[in-house]
Amino acid sequence: MENRLPFNNEKYLTIQKENILKRINQFGGRLYLEFGGKLFDDYHASRVLPGFQPDSKLQLLLSLKEQAEVVIVISSNDIKARKVRADIGITYDVEVERLILAYKKAGLFVQSVVLSFYEPNTEVDKFIRRIKRHKVNVYKHYKIAGYPQNIPLIVSEQGLGKNEYIKTTRPLVVVTAPGPGSGKMATCLSQLYHDAKHGVKSGYAKYETFPVWNLPLNHPVNMAYEAATVDLNDVNMIDPYHLERYGVMAVNYNRDIETFPLLKDILEHIQGTTPYYSPTDMGVNMVGFAIDDEEGVIQAAKDEIIRRYFATKKGRLLEEASEEAVLKSELLMKRLNLTEEDRLCVKPALDLSAKKGCPVLSIQLKDGRIVCGKRSDLLTASAAALLNALKALAGIDDKMLLLSRNVIEPIQNLKLGALHNTSTKIHVEEILIALAIQANTNPMAEMCMSKIHELEGCEAHSSCLLAPIDLKTLGKLGLRVTEEAQSYFYKK
Numbered sequence: 001m002e003n004r005l006p007f008n009n010e011k012y013l014t015i016q017k018e019n020i021l022k023r024i025n026q027f028g029g030r031l032y033l034e035f036g037g038k039l040f041d042d043y044h045a046s047r048v049l050p051g052f053q054p055d056s057k058l059q060l061l062l063s064l065k066e067q068a069e070v071v072i073v074i075s076s077n078d079i080k081a082r083k084v085r086a087d088i089g090i091t092y093d094v095e096v097e098r099l100i101l102a103y104k105k106a107g108l109f110v111q112s113v114v115l116s117f118y119e120p121n122t123e124v125d126k127f128i129r130r131i132k133r134h135k136v137n138v139y140k141h142y143k144i145a146g147y148p149q150n151i152p153l154i155v156s157e158q159g160l161g162k163n164e165y166i167k168t169t170r171p172l173v174v175v176t177a178p179g180p181g182s183g184k185m186a187t188c189l190s191q192l193y194h195d196a197k198h199g200v201k202s203g204y205a206k207y208e209t210f211p212v213w214n215l216p217l218n219h220p221v222n223m224a225y226e227a228a229t230v231d232l233n234d235v236n237m238i239d240p241y242h243l244e245r246y247g248v249m250a251v252n253y254n255r256d257i258e259t260f261p262l263l264k265d266i267l268e269h270i271q272g273t274t275p276y277y278s279p280t281d282m283g284v285n286m287v288g289f290a291i292d293d294e295e296g297v298i299q300a301a302k303d304e305i306i307r308r309y310f311a312t313k314k315g316r317l318l319e320e321a322s323e324e325a326v327l328k329s330e331l332l333m334k335r336l337n338l339t340e341e342d343r344l345c346v347k348p349a350l351d352l353s354a355k356k357g358c359p360v361l362s363i364q365l366k367d368g369r370i371v372c373g374k375r376s377d378l379l380t381a382s383a384a385a386l387l388n389a390l391k392a393l394a395g396i397d398d399k400m401l402l403l404s405r406n407v408i409e410p411i412q413n414l415k416l417g418a419l420h421n422t423s424t425k426i427h428v429e430e431i432l433i434a435l436a437i438q439a440n441t442n443p444m445a446e447m448c449m450s451k452i453h454e455l456e457g458c459e460a461h462s463s464c465l466l467a468p469i470d471l472k473t474l475g476k477l478g479l480r481v482t483e484e485a486q487s488y489f490y491k492k
Contacts, residue, residue, distance in 0.1 A: 005051030006296025012052070013060055015286045020064065020207075023284055024171050026275065027203025030195070032188040033284070035176040036208030040102070045209050047480070048224045048301050049287070057207075061108060061174060068172040069109040072096055073182045075116045076124045085179055093127050095178035100134050112166050116141045116183030139164040141183065141190060148262045155269040160193040180232070185263070192270050203275075204267070206256075206282045211236045213250045213280050214288040220301035220336060222251055227308035227332050230325040231315075241278035250280040302336060303459075306343045309333055310482035314465065317485040343482065345461040348372055350484070353463035361385035361466070363479065364459040365392065375425070378408070381462065382470035383431045386477075389458075390435075393451035394444070402445055407434045428473040455479055 024031040037045075040058040053059065061068055078092045085095050096113060103110045113131050115124065118140040128138050141163040144154055153159045166187075173191070175184045188204045195202040210225035222236050239252040241260060256279040267274040276282050291297055312329040315321030333339070341347050348370050349362035359381040362372045371392050373385025391398055411434065412424040426434070432452075438445040456478030464486040466474075474481050 004292060006291065006293035006300065007049040007051030008290045008292045009051050009053050009056060011292075012287060012290035013056065013063065015289055016060055016284070017063055019284050019286050020060075020172065020205075023203070023205050024067075028201030030168070030171050030173065030200065030202035032173045032175055032191055032202065032204050034184045034188055034204070034206045035174050036184075036206065037210070039099075039174075039176055042209070044224075044228055044304070045287075047307075048221055048304050049291070049297055050300050051292075052287075058106060058108075062106060064172055065107055065109070067170055068174055069111060069168060069170040070103050070174045070176060071112045071114060071166060071168070071187065072099055072110070073114040073116055073175060073177045073184050073187045074127075075182050076118050076121065078179070078182065079115075079124050079127050080121055082123075083179070092178040092182075093123075093130075096127075097130065097134070099176070099178065100131070100136060109170065110136060112137050112139060112168070114139045114141055114166065114183070114187050116186060117143045119143075137167070139166050141187060144186075147186070148259065148266065151262070151265050151269055154189075154266060155193065160190045160270075161197075163190040163194075165194040165198075166191055189266060189270070192267070196270055204282070205284045207284050209285060209287055211251045211253055212288040213239075213252060213283060213285065215251065217249075217251050218335070220298045220305065223332055223336065224301040224304045224308070225253075227305045227329060230308070230312055230328040231321060239278050239280045242280040245277040250278070252279050252283075256282075302338060303343070305332055305336065306338055306340065307480060307482050309338075310340075310343075310461075310485075313485040314483055317465075317487065343459065343461065345370055345459050346482070349461045349463045360463045362461050363389045363455075365389065366454065366458060378424075378426060379431070380425050380427055380467060380470055382428045382466055382474060383426050385460070386428050386455075386474075387431055387448075389455065390448035390451050393454050394447040396444055396447065400444065402442070402448065403431075403434050403438065407437055427467065428470045432473075452477065 020033065035057070040055040042054050042057065045052045046054045074092055074096050083092045084090065085092060090098070100110050113136055115128070115138060118124070131138050144159045147154055175187055177184050192202055192204060211222040215222055217236055217238055226234065226236055235254045236251055237254055237257055239250045239257060242248060242250040260279040264274055264276060267276070309329040312321050312325050316323065316326045345362045345364040349360045349372060352372050352374060353360040356374050359375045360372055361381040362370055363385050364370050369392060371385060371389045373379070373381050373383070373388050375381040376384060379387070387402065388398060391400065391402070408426065411426060411430055415421040415424055435445045435449055439449045458479050460474065460479045460481045462481065462483045465483050466481070471481060
């Protein structure tokens with residue numbers, strides 16, 4: 001019998017495409033679609049909605065690629081401040097170039113980048129030259145005093161009229177950005193203003209996966225979104241405008257609800273009228289209609305809330321998250337009666353660490369087995385756990401030695417010698433390289449290598465902070481790792 005996933009990705013793509021096409025036709029042939037979140041690599045959605053593919057949004061656009069073009073918006077302030085996208089560690093300006101190349105490689109049409117809040121600056125001007133090398137046009141948009149409250153100024157030649165008009169050629173214009181606060185909505189409004197001046201019929205819509213408007217306010221999936229944004233002060237709320245107009249409860253978040261009256265007024269000033277009576281009306285997200293197993297997504301969302309709780313506590317230790325963010329994470333846990341030990345890989349790691357007096361990493365395999373590894377003179381806890389997990393998956397006795405000293409010693413000598421490291425402990429990536437070398441002559445190493453793909457989606461927990469190099473490699477393998485907010489890792 002086929003093992004059905006809780007979320008039906010194929011159904012989602014079908015109804016999402018239909019909804020976007022319907023919205024394009026509603027406005028007479030051109031739609032500016034503000035894309036929130038990530039166009040690809042949406043791993044939060046794939047964790048909370050098992051079955052959702054990380055590149056679902058990209059696949060959706062590819063199904064519409066003959067009708068779609070992409071506009072990327074970046075704030076000049078973010079270029080000057082060298083703002084970094086925290087999840088992948090690159091600056092916003094570099095991320096824009098990465099997005100251009102990734103979209104083009106995928107087959108999407110990208111011909112425009114917008115510089116919002118433009119002011120002449122050496123770094124900004126360098127960025128413009130770099131973008132033009134990609135055969136992409138750059139448009140300058142300017143700060144408007146009193147935005148978004150001063151509507152008479154906004155909807156005038158001294159407001160939106162000062163912005164350069166983006167030349168678009170397709171009915172679906174996807175407006176995206178390297179991160180929040182870049183100016184996507186203002187870019188859409190600017191285009192609507194210029195379209196109206198040129199007699200072009202067009203409209204605006206918003207596409208964000210979370211919160212899911214047609215799930216209850218306190219549904220774990222929506223609470224998981226709050227857990228992911230504790231540092232942004234986003235709060236899920238019942239959309240009062242939607243409830244008043246339709247008598248239907250819909251979930252939105254505070255910023256959209258707060259700005260809706262102003263946005264509605266701006267749209268009416270630009271176009272004379274608007275079909276939108278609520279911020280929920282503006283959305284085109286159909287993700288809530290593709291859930292086949294609600295209990296499955298509820299459990300996945302609870303798991304994500306616990307993972308986010310550990311991540312926030314780690315962020316607080318490293319002074320990357322506020323105490324308020326930690327309190328919000330704790331409150332979300334309490335609202336669902338969740339504890340740390342509801343994450344089944346937590347207790348084994350902590351118990352063994354307390355018993356052995358050293359760092360431990362535990363890995364929960366897909367069949368429920370939990371395998372631990374402790375730090376030794378030879379291996380980091382992560383490397384030991386990985387090796388033990390691969391043995392378990394391959395059916396190899398835990399006591400069996402897989403790695404020859406002839407392979408390990410040259411690695412240790414290199415670390416101490418040419419690389420000038422102070423520790424000879426073998427990390428996860430080095431263990432994988434050693435196994436790959438021995439796989440040619442050692443059948444057991446070959447069996448372990450053949451099982452690496454089965455680690456993807458496994459849960460893991462560390463009794464302390466991991467070495468960044470180990471955490472990065474475990475992430476590449478697809479393990480979902482949480483860590484105790486303790487810096488014991490730094491001790492020898």
